[in-house]
Amino acid sequence: MIQLIQVRFLDTERLYTYFWTFYPDDGGTPLKIGDRVEVPPNWFNPEGSSGTVAALGSDYDGPNLQQIVRVIHP
Structure with missing residues (x-):
């Protein structure tokens, strides 16, 4: 599945759009607000x-x- 998300960098106000591909059948999950990403x-x-x-x-x-x-896990 493809998910469109908006990313904020360094606490700026401007958002940039990216897409994330995940496969639920393989254990993939959608991104959620607050996730850190590369x-x-x-x-x-x-x-x-x-x-x-x-x-x-x-x-x-x-x-x-x-x-x-990728998602940056804590």
């Missing part, structure tokens, strides 16, 4: 970064939607 490299942060899931769902339909790399 995002792929981009023009602003060429080494990748991490942020916090701040919202579920999005109406973003731009061409550069990227996938969450």
Whole structure:
């Protein structure tokens, strides 16, 4: 399944949309607000970064939607 989520970085107000793929039949779970995630490299942060899931769902339909790399477990 594919889930659209919005990530906040370093307590900023701006949210960025990513997608998360999970497979419930294989034990995968959807992301929830407050989860810490790793995002792929981009023009602003060429080494990748991490942020916090701040919202579920999005109406973003731009061409550069990227996938969450992984959940960062405590």
